[in-house]
Amino acid sequence: MPKAQVTFEDIGVTVTVPAGTRLIEVSEKIGAGLTYGCREGECGTCMMKIVTGSEHLATPSVLEDKVLKENYAGVANRLACQAQVLGGHVVVRPG
Amino acid sequence: MSRAGAVRPGEPVAIAPDVFWVGALDPDLRQFDIILRTANGTSYNAYAVRGSKGVAVIDTVKAEFAEEFFARLWSCCRPDEICAIVLNHLEPDHTGALPALLKAAPQASLYLSCPALKMLKGLVKESLDEARIIAVDEDTRVDLGGRSLRFLYTPYLHWPDTQCTWVEEEGLLFSGDVFGCHFCDSRLFNDSVGDFRFSFDYYYQHIMRPFREHVLTALDLIEPLALRLVAPAHGPILRDAPANYVRRYRQLASPLLANEAGGREKTLLVFYISAYGNTERMAQAVRNGAEGVEGVRVSMYDLAGGDPGPFVDLIEEADGLVFGSPTINGDAVKPVWDLLSSLTLVKVKGKFGGAFGSYGWSGEAVGLVEDRLRGLKLRVPRPGVKVKLIPTDEELEGCAELGRELAEHLVGRVAPRHIDFTAPNALTA
Incomplete structure (x- = not known):
């Protein structure tokens, strides 16, 4: 099974997950500080900062891209409810 | 017998030179948004600002009160004079008359914050000419002729879209829900109405308190203004010592319980x-x-x-x-x-x-x-x-x-x- 690693910097927890996992699927289970609103990529509440490893995330969908722009996102921002980790090691934190 | 200084049906009330209250009174309301109670109703405050180039309408009213709003509005301007409609907050109690106003004044542009854009389609179900919709920021200036509107983005007070509108020439802040309260008194102004201090604090505690950090950020924008008049979207218009109410917000938003360890613990x-x-x-x-x-x-x-x-x-x-x-x-x-x-x-x-x-x-x-x-x-x-x-x-x-x-x-x-x-x-x- 292809795997990936994600470090949630705010609580110092690193998880190993199957490639293709969305961050929303693990962040709440471990108590990371990413918070969610609609969980469907519409509200922008779960915007997070990718500290390193953004190249290991799937490219934003049209929907995610639109919401990021509406929320004045920076280049390092993604939505945790939408972002899928494809491999490698990604480090994230809230914001 | 009518009360001295009470607003009369269908008549606008001048709150500053060529600035009018065109809102509606709802004295029978006892519960608002499920979470608030009110012992004497509320008001839905909307305003009209006249310049030499046209008229701006600041917010509207709850849908059931549209008739009262339009009666006042058309007493102080013609529909074709309206060049700007400003929405400081899109909650239905302030936008209920918006669809009818957009139709009545098809030449008017709609000014609102960027986050409000996302909500607008949920409120106005008919298609809107996008050229009429202008997302504002702190650099936007709407020239009405002799006076202008500027905008302070004050998000989460108490929705993501909320903003205040500033008329520098008059020292007048249209503050939306900020500095508002559910207190209905037909005499409108804070130096004429009954004692509304409890309602002011109660409104803060139930509407603004969850967003305390945003309140403090907004106060940093508002406190430097040379305020002569604060015109909120609910409750009395604050013409007597408006800075006192700004100070009260600062007090309310400051920590209730001081930690004697000074925040180190x-x-x-x-x-x-x-x-x-x-x-x-x-x-x-x-x-x-x-x-x-x-x-x-x-x-x-x-x-x-x-x-x-x-x-x-x-x-x-x-x-x-x-x-x-x-x-x-x-x-x-x-x-x-x-x-x-x-x-x-x-x-x-x-x-x-x-x-x-x-x-x-x-x-x-x-x-x-x-x-x-x-x-x-x-x-x-x-x-x-x-x-x-x-x-x-x-x-x-x-x-x-x-x-x-x-x-x-x-x-x-x-x-x-x-x-x-x-x-x-x-x-x-």
Whole structure:
């Protein structure tokens, strides 16, 4: 099974997950500080900062891209409810 | 006999030169937005600002009061004179007359904040000419001729879209819901109406308090303004000493409970309730574990001995919260839910949380409380502790470990962890 690693910097927890996992699927289970609103990529509440490893995330969908722009996102921002980790090691934190 | 100074039906009220109140009174309202009560109704304040180039309308009213709004509006301007419609906040009590106003003044542009754009389609179901819609920022200036409108983005007071509109030439701030209250008095102005201090504070506590940090940011923008008049979207228009109300907001938004440690310590609150003393013993163990971590001040409270109100004040200032509840009939007990359901009054997002409790045969309380904490956007970094009936020494050590780990999170000293979700039984790790 292809795997990936994600470090949630705010609580110092690193998880190993199957490639293709969305961050929303693990962040709440471990108590990371990413918070969610609609969980469907519409509200922008779960915007997070990718500290390193953004190249290991799937490219934003049209929907995610639109919401990021509406929320004045920076280049390092993604939505945790939408972002899928494809491999490698990604480090994230809230914001 | 009409009251002296009372607004008359269908007549606008001048609040400054060529600036008119064109709102509506709703004296019979007793409950607003489900969460607020009002002993004497409310007003839906809308305004018209006339310049030499045209008229701007600032906000509208609740849909049921559109007729009253238009009667006043058309008494101070013609539809074809309206060049700008400003929405400081899109909640339906301020936008109920918007669809009709857009039709009546098809030449008018609509000015609103960027986040409001996303909500607009939910309110105006008919297609809108996008050329009419202008998203404003702090650099936007709407020239009405002889006076102009500028905008202060004040998000989350109390929706993401909220903004204030500033007329510098008049020292006039159209503040939206900020500085507003549910208090209906047909004399309109703060130096004429009855005593509304309670309503002003009550409105803040129920509408603005959960967004305290945003209130403080907005006050940084508002306080430097040379205010002569504050015209909110509800309640009295503040023409006598408007700066006093700005100061009052600063007081209300400042921490209620000063921490004598000066913010150097982190605070962890342990709330519990116990039927046979088992959950209480667990609470003591959680407390003892947390107290072993330097830099964390731990306090423990029996929910049987207090009401939610003061506990909510404590929680607002705390960094971490732990709740202990026995399981009775498959649920956490009512005093726990009473407190947890009161937390929408304050900001708890990002605080650390945890749960524990003794149970007889099923033990659902801990998981249910944890779900609620996550729903409130707390961080729940480790699974809680459930103990069947009487805790053993080993189980009490597990409680102490829960307290210790939460405290370590508070001071940023938790050891890095790795969890392999691809391994069997990883979810219970």
